[in-house]
Amino acid sequence: MKKLFPIYVRIPVLFALFFMAMEFFIDSGNKPAFVKFPILNVVLLIFLLILVAVELVLQATNKIVDTLLTDEQRKAQEIEDNLPFTETEFYKKLMTKLTRTRKVEEEGELLLHHNYDGIQELDNVLPPWWVYLFYGCIAFAFIYLVRFHILGADDQKTEFDKEMADAKMQVEEYKKTAPDLMDKEKVTLLTDAADINAGKAIFQTNCIACHKADGGGAIGPNLTDPQWINGGGIKNVFNTIMEGGRAGKGMISWKDQIKPSDIQKVASYVLSLQGTNPAGAKAPEGEIWIEEGAVKSEVKTDSTKTK
Incomplete structure (x- = not known):
């Protein structure tokens, strides 16, 4: 052994x-x-x-x-x-216990008293290894029955469904705070100086060709007045940058080139330009954006609220 x-x-x-x-x-x-x-x-x-x-x-x-x-x-x-493995006493005893083999000389004692066309049958017992395996299957089936059908433990399908439900909840929780999974419904206005400066850098790299460095507008509209073609406020500005402007003649979609967290910074920087009135600014286009709950007297000075 x-x-x-x-x-x-x-x-x-x-x-x-x-x-x-x-x-x-x-x-x-x-x-x-x-x-x-x-x-x-x-x-x-x-x-x-x-x-x-x-x-x-x-x-x-x-x-x-x-x-x-x-x-x-x-x-x-x-x-x-x-001794070699096959000649050890342990191996011999083990094989005898597992098979209950009888010597050839003893086969006469096992013959049954009938034959079919000269074919006779030996009354051999089932091999113990097979019997033990059979008993083991019965024990396993009993434990399985008690565990899953009496004690109510989760089976594989139930465990899978629960794990998938938990995973889905975790994904949804992650989406709520993941900056690069930002969308129009979750975006908020950033006011921190570091975020505004980061948005300004992205704006100057990608947007000044159409809107000028001061946001006064060139090919694109003036971003400093209270009038908006696709709606003002952080949600609309974010969505316009993300999805693009008017079909055929508006701004292209930037979502494939700028990640959502950076688009949020750009949109916040654009809204920080409200009321700056740069020299040579383009004439207003679109409609005046009025936030829900805002009064007309607030429109010119408080047009950065989210809708």
């Missing part, structure tokens, strides 16, 4: 079997049991220490027994230990 399964094989195998049994019988959801229940790490450690202690005791016992053997017994033991 020692030769077939040395200590460095026995301990990991037994530990792994114990660990798998623990994971199977403990319902820990979508996390391993030893992660969700840290106390199990202590149990695993204790089990490992027990295995090591048992092996140390067995080794000490074997050494004591070895010292009590006579020279003849020790030589016989050495001969058996050096």
Whole structure:
């Protein structure tokens, strides 16, 4: 037995079997049991220490027994230990137990008293390995029945559905705060100087050809007056930059070139230009944007509120 399964094989195998049994019988959801229940790490450690202690005791016992053997017994033991695997006493006993084979000379005792065209039948028993496997399947089926149909543990489909639902919720939560998944409904006006300056840098790189550096307008409209072609406020300005302006003659969509978080900064910078009235600004176009709840007297000075 020692030769077939040395200590460095026995301990990991037994530990792994114990660990798998623990994971199977403990319902820990979508996390391993030893992660969700840290106390199990202590149990695993204790089990490992027990295995090591048992092996140390067995080794000490074997050494004591070895010292009590006579020279003849020790030589016989050495001969058996050096035999090939197929000739060891352990292997022979194991195969006998697993198959219950009978010698050819004993087949006469197993013959049944009937024949078919000269063909006779032996009354062999089922191989024990097959019987044990059959009993194991029955035990597994019983445990499965109790766990899933009596105790109500989640089956694979239910676990999958729950994990997918949790994942979907996590994705939705991530989308709420992920800056580069920004859209018109979630965008807010930025007022921090660092964000405005970042938006200004992007504006000067991509937008001055059509709107001029001061936002007074060239090919594109004036961005400093309270009138807007596609609506004012952070949501509309963001959406116009993201999706583009009027079909055929408006501004192109920038969503493939500028990420949403940067478009938010550009839109916030554009709205910071309201009321600057640069020299040589283009004539107003579109309609005056009035925020919900705003009064007419506020239009010229308070046109940056979101709608």
